[in-house]
Amino acid sequence: MSSPTATPVLRPIGPVDLAAERAQLGPALEEAMLRVLRSGQYILGPEVEAFEKSFAAFCGVPHAGVAVANGTDALVVALRAACVVPGDHVVTAPFTFFASAGAIAWLGAIPRLADVELDTGLMDLDKAAAVCDSKTTAILPVHLYGQMVDMKGYRALCDKRGISLVEDCAQSHGASRDGVNCGQLGDAAAFSFYPTKNLGACGEGGMVLSRHEKVVAKARRVREHGSPVRYTHTELGTNSRMQGLQGAALNCKLPYLAGWNARRAAIAARYDAALKGTKSVLPLVRRPNSVHVYHQYTVRIVGDVTREAVLERLKAQQIFAQIHYPSPVHLQEAAKPWGYGPGDFPNAERLAKEVVCLPVHPFLTDAEVDRVAEQLMLAADGR
Numbered sequence: 261m262s263s264p265t266a267t268p269v270l271r272p273i274g275p276v277d278l279a280a281e282r283a284q285l286g287p288a289l290e291e292a293m294l295r296v297l298r299s300g301q302y303i304l305g306p307e308v309e310a311f312e313k314s315f316a317a318f319c320g321v322p323h324a325g326v327a328v329a330n331g332t333d334a335l336v337v338a339l340r341a342a343c344v345v346p347g348d349h350v351v352t353a354p355f356t357f358f359a360s361a362g363a364i365a366w367l368g369a370i371p372r373l374a375d376v377e378l379d380t381g382l383m384d385l386d387k388a389a390a391v392c393d394s395k396t397t398a399i400l401p402v403h404l405y406g407q408m409v410d411m412k413g414y415r416a417l418c419d420k421r422g423i424s425l426v427e428d429c430a431q432s433h434g435a436s437r438d439g440v441n442c443g444q445l446g447d448a449a450a451f452s453f454y455p456t457k458n459l460g461a462c463g464e465g466g467m468v469l470s471r472h473e474k475v476v477a478k479a480r481r482v483r484e485h486g487s488p489v490r491y492t493h494t495e496l497g498t499n500s501r502m503q504g505l506q507g508a509a510l511n512c513k514l515p516y517l518a519g520w521n522a523r524r525a526a527i528a529a530r531y532d533a534a535l536k537g538t539k540s541v542l543p544l545v546r547r548p549n550s551v552h553v554y555h556q557y558t559v560r561i562v563g564d565v566t567r568e569a570v571l572e573r574l575k576a577q578q579i580f581a582q583i584h585y586p587s588p589v590h591l592q593e594a595a596k597p598w599g600y601g602p603g604d605f606p607n608a609e610r611l612a613k614e615v616v617c618l619p620v621h622p623f624l625t626d627a628e629v630d631r632v633a634e635q636l637m638l639a640a641d642g643r
């Protein structure tokens with residue numbers, strides 16, 4: 261029997277709550293998955309086709325998308341569809357998940373990196389412009405943490421140089437900036453539906469979107485062995501078809517996405533208010549005219565207390581914050597052939613040392629958000 265004075269056991273607060281998400285979806289998710297199992301349409305099929313249309317419509321892109329096996333494949337297929345070939349230079353950010361740069365190199369192209377802005381973590385447009393050279397055929401900005409880069413600026417830069425603009429939208433489903441949705445202004449855009457993303461499959465998934473019919477058609481061919489018609493191969497491609505089960509799951513979840521994003525934004529606003537004036541905790545900045553979908557709510561720990569000590573103190577309170585990303589792309593061993601070293605991208609290196617991503621999933625209660633903010637301030641600022 262617990263004593264009447266025992267402190268209540270608080271539930272752990274982590275980066276996602278997939279059980280709560282399943283509970284909200286009710287039996288519809290399992291019924292949709294069962295429909296696919298019974299139909300035998302395991303690869304592509306009607307569920308995937310429906311999702312290709314509805315996700316493109318959600319993003320305000322005129323052509324149905326091309327559903328692929330994961331977000332990394334979406335990047336590779338999008339770059340190929342935008343005509344990037346081996347030996348080309350493609351500009352991307354050093355502070356992102358490795359796949360953004362890795363996909364470029366996997367294609368045989370060469371990642372050229374441009375540092376990020378310290379206050380947002382987004383690739384700096386002027387620095388990206390300065391990195392472009394005569395071999396650059398594309399720029400791949402990343403809409404990091406759920407906030408879009410200045411797409412109008414990147415569009416103007418790419419148009420001026422006559423090169424492609426490919427968006428990494430793995431973390432930004434539903435984001436917009438200056439009235440433009442992510443996926444709308446690039447020549448191609450790559451999405452991930454990894455289960456922890458703002459819109460996640462029950463497994464792996466990805467999608468390529470484009471406003472150009474030709475790019476969509478090429479992406480569709482590249483997804484399937486460069487094959488416009490069965491057993492006819494007009495170019496090299498790969499096998500990256502989305503599974504029917506994932507299409508069914510994503511169809512079920514898409515109607516909830518706008519509400520989930522709104523809840524993430526409300527949680528972010530609550531953190532902003534709670535953390536105002538804190539000395540050692542600097543939340544990353546949201547740009548004006550930006551609808552940020554807060555895939556992550558990220559702060560920089562800048563005081564005397566180490567980030568590790570802060571994380572440990574939070575963990576002791578059952579609060580599981582995360583570091584995205586502890587090492588910048590250019591300092592990874594796999595990036596050695598690209599010829600960069602320590603000190604080349606000071607903002608990326610600094611962010612990799614300072615950032616902490618707080619729990620921001622849509623199933624947190626206000627009380628839990630307050631608890632995270634309070635514990636963070638205690639840990640970082642001693643108040």
Ligand SMILES: Cc1ncc(COP(=O)(O)O)c(C=O)c1O
Nearest residue numbers: 330331332357359360430452454
């Ligand atoms: C910015 C970014 N790009 C690409 C990817 C790759 O997506 P996936 O894990 O679905 O291959 C991710 C996923 O974590 C990501 O965050």
